[in-house]
Amino acid sequence: MRKTKWFTFRNFFHRSSLTSSMKPRPVNAYSFVPFSPVAMLDPTILTIGGVVLGIAIIERILERWGVIDLVDQFSKVMRFILPVTFYGALFYFFATFMF
Incomplete structure (x- = not known):
């Protein structure tokens, strides 16, 4: 059982409390930014x-x-390779990125 402390109304408002009656709790902090530029x-x-x-x-x-x-010849080949490479790298990045 908990020990109950009694205070009168007058003592409660006029007394300066040096110690807190509440114990500090650990706070879990979460980041709202799930993306890190270092992952690139x-x-x-x-x-x-x-x-x-x-x-x-x-x-x-x-x-x-x-x-x-x-x-x-290079430009004809690159016209096909660049979009495929870009979308492939984008898919790979999001497939291996840990959220």
Whole structure:
């Protein structure tokens, strides 16, 4: 059983309480932001992005050298590969991301 403390109304309002009668409880803190930008540093995502960026740079270099036929072939292939790579990487990111 709990011990009951008795206070008169006058003593309750005029007395300064030095100790709290309530015990502090541990508080669970939750983050409202489930997404961390650090999660984008996944090595697979960085590798895929690096390969696509490298192919784009090679295409620009070949264009400056004047090899237009090869650049045209690269652009035809990249027109298909870029969207597939983007959606594949996006699917992989959300499939492996821990919420």
